[in-house]
Amino acid sequence: MRKVKVYITLKEGVLDPQGKAVKNSLNTLDYANVNEVRVGKYMEVMMEDAENLEAQVEEMCEKLLANPVIEDYSYQIEEVIA
Amino acid sequence: MRKVKVYITLKEGVLDPQGKAVKNSLNTLDYANVNEVRVGKYMEVMMEDAENLEAQVEEMCEKLLANPVIEDYSYQIEEVIA
Numbered sequence: 001m002r003k004v005k006v007y008i009t010l011k012e013g014v015l016d017p018q019g020k021a022v023k024n025s026l027n028t029l030d031y032a033n034v035n036e037v038r039v040g041k042y043m044e045v046m047m048e049d050a051e052n053l054e055a056q057v058e059e060m061c062e063k064l065l066a067n068p069v070i071e072d073y074s075y076q077i078e079e080v081i082a
Numbered sequence: 083m084r085k086v087k088v089y090i091t092l093k094e095g096v097l098d099p100q101g102k103a104v105k106n107s108l109n110t111l112d113y114a115n116v117n118e119v120r121v122g123k124y125m126e127v128m129m130e131d132a133e134n135l136e137a138q139v140e141e142m143c144e145k146l147l148a149n150p151v152i153e154d155y156s157y158q159i160e161e162v163i164a
Contacts, residue, residue: 009124009126029142029146033131035083039125040124041121041124042091042121043101043121043122044122045108046119
Protein backbone atom coordinates (compact mmCIF):
# COMPACT_ATOMS: atom_id res chain seq x y z
CA MET A 1 0.00 0.00 0.00
CA ARG A 2 1.20 3.55 -0.80
CA LYS A 3 0.22 6.94 0.66
CA VAL A 4 0.55 9.63 -1.98
CA LYS A 5 0.70 13.15 -0.55
CA VAL A 6 -0.45 15.64 -3.19
CA TYR A 7 0.08 19.42 -2.82
CA ILE A 8 -1.90 21.67 -5.14
CA THR A 9 -1.07 25.37 -5.24
CA LEU A 10 -2.16 28.28 -7.39
CA LYS A 11 0.34 29.21 -10.11
CA GLU A 12 2.48 32.32 -9.58
CA GLY A 13 0.52 35.40 -10.70
CA VAL A 14 -2.93 33.82 -10.25
CA LEU A 15 -5.04 35.94 -7.88
CA ASP A 16 -5.73 34.27 -4.54
CA PRO A 17 -8.72 36.01 -2.88
CA GLN A 18 -8.91 33.31 -0.23
CA GLY A 19 -5.26 33.84 0.64
CA LYS A 20 -5.81 37.59 0.85
CA ALA A 21 -8.78 37.11 3.19
CA VAL A 22 -6.74 34.85 5.48
CA LYS A 23 -3.84 37.31 5.45
CA ASN A 24 -6.13 40.23 6.37
CA SER A 25 -7.70 38.20 9.19
CA LEU A 26 -4.28 37.29 10.58
CA ASN A 27 -3.17 40.93 10.44
CA THR A 28 -6.40 41.94 12.22
CA LEU A 29 -5.55 39.39 14.93
CA ASP A 30 -2.29 41.35 15.45
CA TYR A 31 -0.04 39.01 13.45
CA ALA A 32 1.36 42.05 11.71
CA ASN A 33 4.47 40.15 10.53
CA VAL A 34 2.38 38.03 8.12
CA ASN A 35 3.08 39.39 4.63
CA GLU A 36 1.33 36.94 2.32
CA VAL A 37 -0.80 33.78 2.44
CA ARG A 38 -1.37 31.35 -0.46
CA VAL A 39 -4.12 28.78 0.03
CA GLY A 40 -4.10 25.45 -1.80
CA LYS A 41 -5.22 21.85 -1.42
CA TYR A 42 -3.52 18.93 0.31
CA MET A 43 -4.70 15.39 -0.47
CA GLU A 44 -3.70 12.02 0.88
CA VAL A 45 -4.43 9.22 -1.59
CA MET A 46 -4.17 5.66 -0.29
CA MET A 47 -3.58 3.31 -3.20
CA GLU A 48 -2.25 -0.16 -4.00
CA ASP A 49 1.24 -0.15 -5.44
CA ALA A 50 1.51 -0.48 -9.22
CA GLU A 51 4.33 -0.84 -11.73
CA ASN A 52 3.74 2.58 -13.25
CA LEU A 53 2.64 4.26 -10.01
CA GLU A 54 4.43 7.59 -10.64
CA ALA A 55 2.95 7.84 -14.13
CA GLN A 56 -0.47 7.05 -12.67
CA VAL A 57 -0.14 9.77 -10.03
CA GLU A 58 0.94 12.33 -12.64
CA GLU A 59 -2.05 11.38 -14.80
CA MET A 60 -4.47 11.61 -11.84
CA CYS A 61 -3.14 15.10 -11.04
CA GLU A 62 -3.31 16.28 -14.66
CA LYS A 63 -6.78 14.80 -15.31
CA LEU A 64 -8.63 15.40 -12.05
CA LEU A 65 -6.85 16.58 -8.92
CA ALA A 66 -5.34 19.82 -10.24
CA ASN A 67 -6.56 22.36 -12.77
CA PRO A 68 -3.50 22.63 -15.06
CA VAL A 69 -4.54 26.10 -16.24
CA ILE A 70 -4.24 27.81 -12.83
CA GLU A 71 -2.70 25.23 -10.51
CA ASP A 72 0.64 23.54 -9.98
CA TYR A 73 0.97 20.17 -8.23
CA SER A 74 3.69 18.25 -6.46
CA TYR A 75 3.57 14.92 -4.64
CA GLN A 76 5.44 12.53 -2.39
CA ILE A 77 4.92 8.76 -2.38
CA GLU A 78 5.32 6.97 0.94
CA GLU A 79 5.23 3.26 1.68
CA VAL A 80 2.59 2.33 4.22
CA ILE A 81 3.45 -0.64 6.46
CA ALA A 82 0.06 -2.39 6.98
CA MET B 83 11.71 36.09 6.03
CA ARG B 84 10.16 32.69 6.74
CA LYS B 85 7.87 30.47 4.64
CA VAL B 86 5.55 28.48 6.91
CA LYS B 87 3.99 25.48 5.20
CA VAL B 88 0.75 24.54 6.97
CA TYR B 89 -1.05 21.24 6.36
CA ILE B 90 -4.63 20.96 7.59
CA THR B 91 -6.35 17.58 7.54
CA LEU B 92 -9.62 16.23 8.83
CA LYS B 93 -9.31 14.29 12.07
CA GLU B 94 -9.51 10.49 11.92
CA GLY B 95 -13.18 9.43 11.96
CA VAL B 96 -14.52 12.72 10.59
CA LEU B 97 -16.54 12.07 7.41
CA ASP B 98 -14.91 13.40 4.25
CA PRO B 99 -17.56 13.66 1.50
CA GLN B 100 -15.15 15.59 -0.73
CA GLY B 101 -12.58 12.84 -0.38
CA LYS B 102 -15.20 10.22 -1.19
CA ALA B 103 -16.25 12.13 -4.31
CA VAL B 104 -12.64 12.37 -5.52
CA LYS B 105 -12.09 8.67 -4.82
CA ASN B 106 -15.20 7.69 -6.78
CA SER B 107 -14.15 9.89 -9.69
CA LEU B 108 -10.68 8.35 -9.75
CA ASN B 109 -12.18 4.84 -9.66
CA THR B 110 -14.49 5.83 -12.52
CA LEU B 111 -11.42 6.97 -14.49
CA ASP B 112 -10.12 3.37 -14.11
CA TYR B 113 -7.75 4.07 -11.21
CA ALA B 114 -9.19 1.03 -9.49
CA ASN B 115 -6.19 0.76 -7.12
CA VAL B 116 -7.19 3.97 -5.31
CA ASN B 117 -8.69 2.91 -1.98
CA GLU B 118 -9.19 6.16 -0.11
CA VAL B 119 -8.75 9.93 -0.54
CA ARG B 120 -8.63 12.52 2.24
CA VAL B 121 -8.85 16.15 1.18
CA GLY B 122 -7.41 18.97 3.28
CA LYS B 123 -5.87 22.41 3.00
CA TYR B 124 -2.29 23.45 2.29
CA MET B 125 -1.23 27.03 3.05
CA GLU B 126 2.00 28.89 2.52
CA VAL B 127 2.40 31.80 4.92
CA MET B 128 5.18 34.27 4.22
CA MET B 129 6.07 36.10 7.43
CA GLU B 130 8.87 38.09 9.04
CA ASP B 131 10.90 36.09 11.52
CA ALA B 132 10.03 36.64 15.20
CA GLU B 133 11.45 35.47 18.52
CA ASN B 134 8.40 33.34 19.35
CA LEU B 135 7.68 32.33 15.74
CA GLU B 136 6.70 28.71 16.54
CA ALA B 137 4.33 29.83 19.29
CA GLN B 138 2.85 32.38 16.88
CA VAL B 139 2.30 29.75 14.19
CA GLU B 140 0.62 27.39 16.68
CA GLU B 141 -1.65 30.23 17.83
CA MET B 142 -2.53 31.19 14.23
CA CYS B 143 -3.45 27.56 13.50
CA GLU B 144 -5.52 27.17 16.68
CA LYS B 145 -7.30 30.53 16.31
CA LEU B 146 -7.91 30.81 12.58
CA LEU B 147 -6.31 28.43 10.09
CA ALA B 148 -7.66 25.13 11.44
CA ASN B 149 -10.93 24.19 13.10
CA PRO B 150 -9.68 22.38 16.22
CA VAL B 151 -12.95 20.45 16.57
CA ILE B 152 -12.64 18.53 13.28
CA GLU B 153 -9.19 19.31 11.93
CA ASP B 154 -5.57 18.51 12.75
CA TYR B 155 -2.70 20.74 11.63
CA SER B 156 1.03 20.35 11.10
CA TYR B 157 3.58 22.81 9.76
CA GLN B 158 7.14 23.27 8.56
CA ILE B 159 9.08 26.53 8.84
CA GLU B 160 11.59 27.28 6.08
CA GLU B 161 14.04 30.13 5.80
CA VAL B 162 13.57 32.18 2.64
CA ILE B 163 16.74 33.70 1.19
CA ALA B 164 15.59 37.09 -0.20
